Amino acid sequence: MRKPLIAGNWKLNGNWQLCQHFISKAAPEIIGGESGQAEVVICPPAVYLAKFSSAIAAASSVLKLGAQDVSAETSGAYTGEYSADMLEDSGVQYGIVGHSERREIYAETDGLVAQKVQRLLQTSVRPIVCVGENLAQREAGQEFTVIEAQLASLSGVLEGDNPNIKSVVIAYEPIWAIGTGKTASSEQAQEVHAHIRAIMARYIDVGELRIIYGGSVKPDNAAALLAMPDVDGALVGGASLNVEQLLSIAHEA
Numbered sequence: 207m208r209k210p211l212i213a214g215n216w217k218l219n220g221n222w223q224l225c226q227h228f229i230s231k232a233a234p235e236i237i238g239g240e241s242g243q244a245e246v247v248i249c250p251p252a253v254y255l256a257k258f259s260s261a262i263a264a265a266s267s268v269l270k271l272g273a274q275d276v277s278a279e280t281s282g283a284y285t286g287e288y289s290a291d292m293l294e295d296s297g298v299q300y301g302i303v304g305h306s307e308r309r310e311i312y313a314e315t316d317g318l319v320a321q322k323v324q325r326l327l328q329t330s331v332r333p334i335v336c337v338g339e340n341l342a343q344r345e346a347g348q349e350f351t352v353i354e355a356q357l358a359s360l361s362g363v364l365e366g367d368n369p370n371i372k373s374v375v376i377a378y379e380p381i382w383a384i385g386t387g388k389t390a391s392s393e394q395a396q397e398v399h400a401h402i403r404a405i406m407a408r409y410i411d412v413g414e415l416r417i418i419y420g421g422s423v424k425p426d427n428a429a430a431l432l433a434m435p436d437v438d439g440a441l442v443g444g445a446s447l448n449v450e451q452l453l454s455i456a457h458e459a
């Protein structure tokens with residue numbers, strides 16, 4: 207049984223007040239669906255992670271923390287970067303890698319994304335690796351090929367006997383659905399998720415692999431998406447800035 211994962215990516219939004227608001231609202235008993243088992247992860251801007259982590263511990267909250275990115279390097283003259291070790295030190299459990307905004311705006315390549323995943327796998331921080339096609343690729347029917355290439359670039363880092371490899375999460379985020387209000391239908395999501403699971407089976411044991419969907423997930427479309435057999439959670443952008451909306455999505459998991 208795969209534990210549903212609902213991760214909220216705040217992007218460049220929020221402030222310390224919002225972090226505190228989430229802690230005060232997200233009491234353990236209101237997280238999760240009937241099974242009460244969804245993991246709820248907040249990914250605020252990195253500057254809040256350490257303080258947020260202390261406040262979560264002080265409140266005995268069940269919220270978990272994720273970073274939105276990580277350096278591909280471990281240390282050295284890399285101004286502005288922060289390493290996987292530093293995230294672990296700051297109480298972070300998850301790290302988003304290869305979000306389409308990083309790939310598109312900051313020109314991150316598949317190779318760089320793989321290196322970042324590798325860095326996280328050397329720590330206890332679990333990678334959430336984003337893959338997905340853009341609108342032109344979807345219209346040309348190339349979504350499977352694009353995603354297959356993105357996943358193939360991870361093959362090297364998924365080899366070996368590092369036990370952390372089984373902590374990897376894949377997020378399918380069709381770029382045309384991010385921040386557009388246009389969600390993939392639950393059937394479209396299921397089709398791609400099943401394909402991702404089949405591709406990942408070349409590299410790892412996929413029985414426990416969580417594949418989450420991202421792209422305009424809202425309380426009113428979450429139930430249908432999360433009911434799909436290969437949709438193991440959601441990566442939520444806009445709606446994750448509102449604690450009631452994020453928890454109502456988690457209730458559907």
Ligand code: PGA
Binds near residue numbers: 379383420421444
């Ligand atoms: P959205 O963002 O929910 O606002 O579409 C999703 C994401 O970018 O992870």
